[in-house]
Amino acid sequence: MDQERLNHLLHSVAEGETSIEEASNLIKKLPYEDIDFAHIDHHRSLRKGFPEVIFGLGKTAPQIIGIMEKMIPQESVILVTRVDAEKAEKIIPAFTDAVYDPEAKMILLGEQKPTPNAKGDILVISAGTSDIPVAKEAHLTAQAMGNKVEALYDVGVAGIHRLFAHQDLIQKAAILIVVAGMEGALPSVVAGMVCRPVIAVPTSIGYGTSLGGLTALFAMLNSCSSNVAVVNIDNGFGAGYMAATINRK
Amino acid sequence: MDQERLNHLLHSVAEGETSIEEASNLIKKLPYEDIDFAHIDHHRSLRKGFPEVIFGLGKTAPQIIGIMEKMIPQESVILVTRVDAEKAEKIIPAFTDAVYDPEAKMILLGEQKPTPNAKGDILVISAGTSDIPVAKEAHLTAQAMGNKVEALYDVGVAGIHRLFAHQDLIQKAAILIVVAGMEGALPSVVAGMVCRPVIAVPTSIGYGTSLGGLTALFAMLNSCSSNVAVVNIDNGFGAGYMAATINRK
Amino acid sequence: MDQERLNHLLHSVAEGETSIEEASNLIKKLPYEDIDFAHIDHHRSLRKGFPEVIFGLGKTAPQIIGIMEKMIPQESVILVTRVDAEKAEKIIPAFTDAVYDPEAKMILLGEQKPTPNAKGDILVISAGTSDIPVAKEAHLTAQAMGNKVEALYDVGVAGIHRLFAHQDLIQKAAILIVVAGMEGALPSVVAGMVCRPVIAVPTSIGYGTSLGGLTALFAMLNSCSSNVAVVNIDNGFGAGYMAATINRK
């Protein structure tokens, strides 16, 4: 129930068109409907800028298809994350416009208008080739949310000169997403080069003391650069979403 | 905002005494006012059965005195936990009826009527002498909340026969709080002897692999008895509070 | 050996019908027979209210069938937990009345009379769709133990208003089981809304820093609400059992 509908109802009470009992009953449900309404409103504003997302892991192909079908009437863009190739093959044929990205393991459906008055472009940087799937998830998520996204892959700190070859790209980004596994040092180095917000994404890439990404995570949280905040291990989607949230005017 | 007040408001809209804008504004805030109202009610019911609690750690004596003074008009019983003797000496003289228990490191003020229709008595069992402060915190909390509480201290699993000497006490308890550090085995053993709920409290007592109580905690969560649930390490207050909550009709 | 049998024996000694040696031998075994006897009695009282439970994980279908067959003459209700669909298919046909719940991965056999004088209904709340199997295990266990159980699924803290839409259900529950993975925040929020005991169940749902459920577990143990106690990760059965234990008069 929005402002307009509420005013309309009160008007009709004032006009005697609606009885007090009737109005009271409608309004009595308002608290939760209103919260719901707030939620719906919130959702609507989200829908304007942001697609809906389904976490695909642990869901069957039919379950994902079912959820997607219920969403299509309401959403302009739908993302499904963490879908392996085998599962994707069963889902894609069910929707004319669905596209599967095998690297990011994401399904995308529909198209997003660019965010109006965005701060600028988002740049996704990743350290090693094995980090690319997570970087791609961030990339596609931010893009699907209406952002212009550029990518700079495979520029780990062991060959720091590779970063400098791309100074221009790095300096002109409004927001940077930096993806790294193993020692997780890249976000610190990049954040030291720019004065823009850096979203750091640790990946579970590595072995031994990489501890499934915890080492990269902890290193990033200890960054000596202060323009860094961190998301969960392998959470490319979250990084893309956060960057898109920041990029909105 | 209750039904009556809402009807009154709508009436006044119908009568033209309240403008639509004014009414709309009042109703817009309804969801959270209603929650607040529920909250106050909830608080009132709490006050009937349960004392207010101040976590004393990290608060200065004057701070605690200040909070207590603000509470006295509203509360019949006040508990302050984790107060060392030195700090207590500064607080106690400020209140005629305040009592300090040096073992439990708690200050109690006021008196609680017995919980009506309680399930029965609460029994606090502890494994070692070093666990007694935590056990005492549980004991005094549950007692302050209107329960009859009995205590059975220093009956660790290394002399399991000591438990059996108190079968009667153990069997007749409605709820049991079992406090243990080190290997944390006592709750499992006790829970295997009764069919009543057991609240297990791990303590930070021990050294080396006791890991500050984590070992006792994990052991209790792995109990092969199913009538056990666990609270945080050294959280005697929480165990007493939970037991009192269960004991209420 | 109960009082009556002991008196009878002593009588027959007094009457000279039983020799001192014979009596001495019988009484010498008394300690452990008595404990056993207590145990049997204890068991009997359990059987009245509570079903027997088989932990299915790591047992073969024939092993489970064997144990169930031995139990049937003695038990009115039998639960088997952690049985996957494939294994269940081999077990179910062996018993006329056995039912398999694929979500909870439980087999149930027999029927339980409602707990007399129960405190009230048990409400199972879960945060995400992935937490439902654990929630269902808690639900079916408490139900099999003679309780009326209600369920409220998929009301995670990221959309806190969804909880409020069910205030009535939440406020009228006598005991609440709250199941959550990832950040494990739901039990704190729910416990802050009620003055009833809350059994919190962390699940292993999540990735990266969820650490297989440890993060949810630790968060729940750190709850700023005091009417919360916690069971092991994914231990829906234990939560249901504990709630049923609490609910008994």
Place this chain on the structure above:
Amino acid sequence: MDQERLNHLLHSVAEGETSIEEASNLIKKLPYEDIDFAHIDHHRSLRKGFPEVIFGLGKTAPQIIGIMEKMIPQESVILVTRVDAEKAEKIIPAFTDAVYDPEAKMILLGEQKPTPNAKGDILVISAGTSDIPVAKEAHLTAQAMGNKVEALYDVGVAGIHRLFAHQDLIQKAAILIVVAGMEGALPSVVAGMVCRPVIAVPTSIGYGTSLGGLTALFAMLNSCSSNVAVVNIDNGFGAGYMAATINRK
């Protein structure tokens, strides 16, 4: 060396005023001077919007005074973090305009012009009274960096209704910093209520399984809301800095 100075040098080479050898020597040093130059430029842009910061922990009062004295000619605002009261007493008298905040344990010197074209206001929310020092550090940092900052303290998830009483404040913030220890649930709940970026700050407040803030940290990284990114435990300064970075046009 900027563009202008380089052109000037080349001109004077073309004019024969500077020998090739001389020019070569000047330009040979360019790479690192240039990087340095980039750095200086970078610094200058930083200085425009951002103050310099001294991490006070482990530094003596004379050391801090020395560093501050060297900075004063170049910086318009100087922050010193993690300074206890005793140390501050020795530092403050050395500077006419230095101010010490005993809660945030920060020294501030100088004044900052408001960030032009900022996205909006920053709101700092904290869960418990013990979290306030960290919240204050975030608050003062963001403020010193030219932002309008509002504060909402002591609104933990165990009394979720307290949050709702401040819906207006929460909804109108451009960026939110949410500070919480213990179970670390507040950022998830707040992020679920808004569509703005949330910077989550775990604190080391708690005991037992709070694990010095790791539990809150992990919980925040597992947030089921996607508009959340996290900084290090107790890193109020970093959160304020990151929020200010985001808030800049």
Place this chain on the structure above:
Amino acid sequence: MDQERLNHLLHSVAEGETSIEEASNLIKKLPYEDIDFAHIDHHRSLRKGFPEVIFGLGKTAPQIIGIMEKMIPQESVILVTRVDAEKAEKIIPAFTDAVYDPEAKMILLGEQKPTPNAKGDILVISAGTSDIPVAKEAHLTAQAMGNKVEALYDVGVAGIHRLFAHQDLIQKAAILIVVAGMEGALPSVVAGMVCRPVIAVPTSIGYGTSLGGLTALFAMLNSCSSNVAVVNIDNGFGAGYMAATINRK
């Protein structure tokens, strides 16, 4: 080279039967041969009491057969641990007398004479049915090393009375091996009942906070009974070997 052979050599030098050069050459190798000799001697004394053991995990069937074939001429008893049924099927036919125990996952070859002057019998106690494979490994190892071993399985602490039913067996054991997973409480309880050495074996049985056996291990190391020492998680072989070492006069 033993004392006798060395004396014989020196004699023959004294008698002029062996040249100094020849003797020198033999003795020159003595340091490492002697160490080797010590090793061989050590081995021989081991062989008198103890069988040779092959850790089967990660070795192929042909590799195990090869090692066994080389050992047969020198050893009276051969043990192979951690052999799954499939691998065992390929090994057993290669040796006339080899026996496979599918529970303990061990292959045994040959027969051991009883340890002379042993302290007494070894008793293996295990907590749950799932702990039996580890208990069996301990049992068969100690037995193969010439000890009389008794077993008491499935006597966990949740039904402590089951232990008491076997007081006689427990009291008469010279050395006790106690195997338990989950909360690992059984060794503490048993050690409190006897004044004999208890070797505690944690198992990886459990889920959630059992942490793959670490919880049981830490609990056992924190035992409040002092006559307990612990071996690695699931190390039934080590416990059997240690008990046999202790049992030797």
Place this chain on the structure above:
Amino acid sequence: MDQERLNHLLHSVAEGETSIEEASNLIKKLPYEDIDFAHIDHHRSLRKGFPEVIFGLGKTAPQIIGIMEKMIPQESVILVTRVDAEKAEKIIPAFTDAVYDPEAKMILLGEQKPTPNAKGDILVISAGTSDIPVAKEAHLTAQAMGNKVEALYDVGVAGIHRLFAHQDLIQKAAILIVVAGMEGALPSVVAGMVCRPVIAVPTSIGYGTSLGGLTALFAMLNSCSSNVAVVNIDNGFGAGYMAATINRK
């Protein structure tokens, strides 16, 4: 209640001297009296061979004096562990025969007769000078329990030749206690040299990755020698007690 007393009671029932009711009441208490009786007997056997021990940590000097005074009439030897020098100074004057060992931080009172028919001598080996306090605790405990104990200190694995210089001492020990911090390698090396039981004691000596002794503990549990069992970190007392238990015929 022993056999004799039971026969006497039954006799007096047969003779009509004791009423059935009276006899019944006496026998009803038998289970736990019997366990108690067993316990007393058990205690008596302990007292014959083993001293009583007070864990001094966290107890005040008056508390320790009080406990010691109650024990003196019943015990021939009393040990107090973990007593710092300052506390010891207050305790020692209270007892004529009490002796304080400042390295082991133990108080000893009274004298123990040698264990009859002991397996042999106990040898305590320690790796570094910092491990000596723990080694001394083991030494004095085993000695106080009636054993002949020898010591070999400061023979760490970084100078493995130092061990070999003491081959004789090592080879003739019946039981070895090996104390080591840091990498905890010494027990493995020593156990590889002997065929006797080795009790390994990790110490909290070290820094960085010594993790307060956990690294040494884990290394010892992973020993590739099988004649090793381990006690808790810094638990010299437990090692001495376990060695003495093993050494008893």
Place this chain on the structure above:
Amino acid sequence: MDQERLNHLLHSVAEGETSIEEASNLIKKLPYEDIDFAHIDHHRSLRKGFPEVIFGLGKTAPQIIGIMEKMIPQESVILVTRVDAEKAEKIIPAFTDAVYDPEAKMILLGEQKPTPNAKGDILVISAGTSDIPVAKEAHLTAQAMGNKVEALYDVGVAGIHRLFAHQDLIQKAAILIVVAGMEGALPSVVAGMVCRPVIAVPTSIGYGTSLGGLTALFAMLNSCSSNVAVVNIDNGFGAGYMAATINRK
């Protein structure tokens, strides 16, 4: 851009052949071109002494073949690590000279000239048979990098005399790589015997408290010998590479 080219450019500016704008643009890019140039030079020196390495894990056979084909024109030696037998079978036929080592799981292509003026030979020592694959990886890497490498396998600390039998080999090595799992004690013992640098490699061999190699790693970092440095768990390649780096004049 080297000195010569810069002088040439300035000359042509002086001569009016190059415009100031053109020259300015070329020089502006100098910083990063120079770094790049340094990098190329650096690479060239690398190529002279060191082979290129492909981390095979997680790459498909076609991917590896593709990378190898691109490298062949530029590299004299190519290493591929972590290639299982199945994958190797698909890669080997694609290259005439490629060789697969099934133990080290490495593919080698091409031949390396010996390092000129090397410090000496590298010795690889491993503790158990299960550690051999990691040892082999170190061995082949160092060898492929032009070093003379010797191997000493299966000389664990539980039979320390086996080490002494190879004193000569150990004493004459210029650099030692010591590979060990489980308790990780071998590097300490070896480093105590020599005055040469020891590279320690922990392996993930072990179970229970070996914690996937963390225990061996921590033990090695706590080595009481100071001539030890450590690489990641199972990182045989890194150890071989580091040893070769050290061995270069």
Place this chain on the structure above:
Amino acid sequence: MDQERLNHLLHSVAEGETSIEEASNLIKKLPYEDIDFAHIDHHRSLRKGFPEVIFGLGKTAPQIIGIMEKMIPQESVILVTRVDAEKAEKIIPAFTDAVYDPEAKMILLGEQKPTPNAKGDILVISAGTSDIPVAKEAHLTAQAMGNKVEALYDVGVAGIHRLFAHQDLIQKAAILIVVAGMEGALPSVVAGMVCRPVIAVPTSIGYGTSLGGLTALFAMLNSCSSNVAVVNIDNGFGAGYMAATINRK
């Protein structure tokens, strides 16, 4: 015992000058005498190049003075590490030539001749000002062992250009020691710039997720550069010692 002495002994046996028993006893001890001899030789070579080191932590001033006095006749250089200023003040006056470095917390006594034929200079790089004490410990140790050592402090990865300003120094070092706390990224970056061995030293500097240096340690072990090996947290001495060991011809 060398060849000559053995021949001499056998001769005297052949001549009847030495009895067989006597000879036998001498030869029996041969293995360990020989090891001892090797050891003495080993020690001598150590003394030539390397100073003796006393770990000062936990030792009293008189204890340290005592050890130093015993060493002076035998050693040309003595190092004492981890000595705080207060303790140093008591030690320094006892020796004419002893020097105390308050940053490195080391005492140095005597002078070392330069390592002949050293590979080159050692460069110590540290990330933050707080890491300097550890860097200084490495610096002074390597210097005291006869090396030329240069230092480059405060060049953390957040301002990566600072490193490039010192390319010359970095490129010409024969061995690099890189000291860093917090995210521990510096060694990876430096090692990517050089083809020389890098010894990485994690420090315990940082808070929250720095986990007392474990994060830096794990990050360094996960370095994507292969010419890196790591020592224990804060182990500046070990790094200096290892670098000196490598630098020796």
